[in-house]
Amino acid sequence: MQASEIRALFAVASRPEVVSLAGGMPFVQALNMDLMAETVSKLLRERGAVALQYGSGQGDVGLREQILEVMADVKVSAHPDDIVVTTGSQMALDLVTRVFCDPGDVVLVEAPSYVGALGVFRAYECEVIHVAMDDEGLNPIALQEAISTLAAQGRKAKMLYTIPSFHNPAGVTQGQPRRAEILAIAQRAGVLLLEDDPYGLLGFEGEPPAAIRSHDEEGVIYLGSFSKTIASGLRVGWAVAPHGVREKLVLAAESAVLCPSNYSQLTISEYLATQPWREQIKSYRELYRERRDALLESLEQLMPPGTTWTTPAGGFYSWLTLPNGLDAKAMLPRAVTALVAYVPGTGFYVNGSGHENMRLSYCYPEPDRIREGVRRLAGVIEGELEIAATFGTGSALHSDSGSDSPGSNVPAPNLQ
Amino acid sequence: MQASEIRALFAVASRPEVVSLAGGMPFVQALNMDLMAETVSKLLRERGAVALQYGSGQGDVGLREQILEVMADVKVSAHPDDIVVTTGSQMALDLVTRVFCDPGDVVLVEAPSYVGALGVFRAYECEVIHVAMDDEGLNPIALQEAISTLAAQGRKAKMLYTIPSFHNPAGVTQGQPRRAEILAIAQRAGVLLLEDDPYGLLGFEGEPPAAIRSHDEEGVIYLGSFSKTIASGLRVGWAVAPHGVREKLVLAAESAVLCPSNYSQLTISEYLATQPWREQIKSYRELYRERRDALLESLEQLMPPGTTWTTPAGGFYSWLTLPNGLDAKAMLPRAVTALVAYVPGTGFYVNGSGHENMRLSYCYPEPDRIREGVRRLAGVIEGELEIAATFGTGSALHSDSGSDSPGSNVPAPNLQ
Numbered sequence: 151m152q153a154s155e156i157r158a159l160f161a162v163a164s165r166p167e168v169v170s171l172a173g174g175m176p177f178v179q180a181l182n183m184d185l186m187a188e189t190v191s192k193l194l195r196e197r198g199a200v201a202l203q204y205g206s207g208q209g210d211v212g213l214r215e216q217i218l219e220v221m222a223d224v225k226v227s228a229h230p231d232d233i234v235v236t237t238g239s240q241m242a243l244d245l246v247t248r249v250f251c252d253p254g255d256v257v258l259v260e261a262p263s264y265v266g267a268l269g270v271f272r273a274y275e276c277e278v279i280h281v282a283m284d285d286e287g288l289n290p291i292a293l294q295e296a297i298s299t300l301a302a303q304g305r306k307a308k309m310l311y312t313i314p315s316f317h318n319p320a321g322v323t324q325g326q327p328r329r330a331e332i333l334a335i336a337q338r339a340g341v342l343l344l345e346d347d348p349y350g351l352l353g354f355e356g357e358p359p360a361a362i363r364s365h366d367e368e369g370v371i372y373l374g375s376f377s378k379t380i381a382s383g384l385r386v387g388w389a390v391a392p393h394g395v396r397e398k399l400v401l402a403a404e405s406a407v408l409c410p411s412n413y414s415q416l417t418i419s420e421y422l423a424t425q426p427w428r429e430q431i432k433s434y435r436e437l438y439r440e441r442r443d444a445l446l447e448s449l450e451q452l453m454p455p456g457t458t459w460t461t462p463a464g465g466f467y468s469w470l471t472l473p474n475g476l477d478a479k480a481m482l483p484r485a486v487t488a489l490v491a492y493v494p495g496t497g498f499y500v501n502g503s504g505h506e507n508m509r510l511s512y513c514y515p516e517p518d519r520i521r522e523g524v525r526r527l528a529g530v531i532e533g534e535l536e537i538a539a540t541f542g543t544g545s546a547l548h549s550d551s552g553s554d555s556p557g558s559n560v561p562a563p564n565l566q
Numbered sequence: 567m568q569a570s571e572i573r574a575l576f577a578v579a580s581r582p583e584v585v586s587l588a589g590g591m592p593f594v595q596a597l598n599m600d601l602m603a604e605t606v607s608k609l610l611r612e613r614g615a616v617a618l619q620y621g622s623g624q625g626d627v628g629l630r631e632q633i634l635e636v637m638a639d640v641k642v643s644a645h646p647d648d649i650v651v652t653t654g655s656q657m658a659l660d661l662v663t664r665v666f667c668d669p670g671d672v673v674l675v676e677a678p679s680y681v682g683a684l685g686v687f688r689a690y691e692c693e694v695i696h697v698a699m700d701d702e703g704l705n706p707i708a709l710q711e712a713i714s715t716l717a718a719q720g721r722k723a724k725m726l727y728t729i730p731s732f733h734n735p736a737g738v739t740q741g742q743p744r745r746a747e748i749l750a751i752a753q754r755a756g757v758l759l760l761e762d763d764p765y766g767l768l769g770f771e772g773e774p775p776a777a778i779r780s781h782d783e784e785g786v787i788y789l790g791s792f793s794k795t796i797a798s799g800l801r802v803g804w805a806v807a808p809h810g811v812r813e814k815l816v817l818a819a820e821s822a823v824l825c826p827s828n829y830s831q832l833t834i835s836e837y838l839a840t841q842p843w844r845e846q847i848k849s850y851r852e853l854y855r856e857r858r859d860a861l862l863e864s865l866e867q868l869m870p871p872g873t874t875w876t877t878p879a880g881g882f883y884s885w886l887t888l889p890n891g892l893d894a895k896a897m898l899p900r901a902v903t904a905l906v907a908y909v910p911g912t913g914f915y916v917n918g919s920g921h922e923n924m925r926l927s928y929c930y931p932e933p934d935r936i937r938e939g940v941r942r943l944a945g946v947i948e949g950e951l952e953i954a955a956t957f958g959t960g961s962a963l964h965s966d967s968g969s970d971s972p973g974s975n976v977p978a979p980n981l982q
Binding site for chain 2: 200201237377385407
């Protein structure tokens, strides 16, 4: 499928009758819109001349202090000067890559990895190398092997990009000993560790996992975001970086957008200052846990034997593996015809892997819709298995994506 | 002066007792904050789930339709599909340069030119060549000469960047015949014309000048912004580009920030739909005209002979030339000591020109403050002239900025 076909497909998939397990949209409907409206009214009446004005390229200093408080929940400690506020953490990804990477530089990423990051690395002409994961996320042995293989070629990776908590798309989480091990390997090899943590506060049990950056700040850039904990439409994320890097990021940010929106920043600042934001994140967690349970229970009940999936302890996603060599990308048009959508796994790789995988998102649809979606998806997979049993697992079941660009079969996050 | 010295200087200059004619902040205090608060409250209560959600990488389609209506005032006609909404028009500048320019590519700019554009061209390692202006803006003869000189070297400019209306920092405006002439030269030479028009609706007399893009759309990318007509803190600008370019811009935008803020976009959309925005822009125009008049009248009354300045017919800035070889950059610390600030001209050049120039902004201070600022500035210049008359125009009067990076002596727009 070409990009245009994918777009057409997802245009169909965004119809209300389709259950979309594809997009990564937070369920912002759960916010109390009256409270939001009051918050913004108060802001504009009391500080409108600041909220509607240009601001600092590094971001509002009051918000940067509040971000420290938010990050305390994942045990990151920093100084407000270490923080650069960005137009969503996507922009932080872009700026870090812009500052650190030259064309041809090697970036290590998980297998699979976040499609928006792959797109940035590609835009800056980096060479992306996937490193294997297991049920506890990025595998340290595989990481060391990748670094050693490069060293044997006289090469060195510039950066390791990882999502340690509630991985997108894999749905797995690194334990603390593993985080320490990964950091030690990266530090020993002199590889910058770029920690992306948009979902860290959205765990379903116990305390939020302590960030890798909490183990040691040397050689780590931490990216955070309000997109999933408050609202994605505000486009406010941030990077925490050592002094020398931070200065470069601010200069790059000023060149890219002059300054982040004071309007969005101060809306969040006012919200954090006047609303019970920890309670609100807790209610998001409960909502997403209920949906995760609906997904896992119905997968368990309905999926044909041989199908496997990850069990996310937080975040938005489970990563499903199809049985008997079925191809998730080739199957997608039939799934959409059966009124269910997902993201084929190939979009999360740069190397054509992921044909047998799909990402299932449970963040947006209501639990009953999720169950209905899984029922439809199970029917499609069973149909494919019957065809395969009758005709053999022939080429008709396989899509060819060797020449795909990363992310070309992934919808924009707004597509449900 | 180094960047750190400049920062320290502008930190002092931002004290309330200093009259700042330096920054380019719109006077957003003039907005009716109660109306803004009501607008946003209504938006969040009625469409909060959309306003707080991810949106399209190209921007909200409703807002893009409204942008057509806004651009009709400068005679630009386009299709909503031709528009890409960005995080301020600075981001549009960044994306256009990212898409079109490789390191070493030549970009033609006015002499002087907007510091934020020079910063972007530098970030992408373009070679910037300044083209002379006169009282009617970019000089077509000088433009043709620059193009011919390059051709004689077997080279060609990739892009011509121009601000035709109420130029920043020069304060001059291209007439319509000149616009046609400049466009014809660029088209003949196959040079992309990048038209930056943030001030087009802020003219003080008659109709807003028709954009260059209104003459012909071939080979022109038009950049617009709500930063000066509504509010800069929302960070909403846009590019109008031909189909093939537009697709590339959207892909680059998605890589840079995923999508522009729905919250900011829909705030503007709701405002345009429900408030008398043309009336509000008219009141901005009247406010800035009064301030322009205060500046010009007091310059006329107070400046020592030999000082000259441009007479802006709109926008935010006048460009002043000092008498007798005085150096605006060297003089700045003395001006700040006298409690008045401006931007030295050198920041608007990449080639060390502009020592005898300064940009004076009248957009932000009240008229009485502007008059007081000019009085202080005139005193400083007179003092410098006395010293020069006593000791000769020696080197002490001259700053050395040969090794300056563009914009290193220009404050961020938030610094007043």
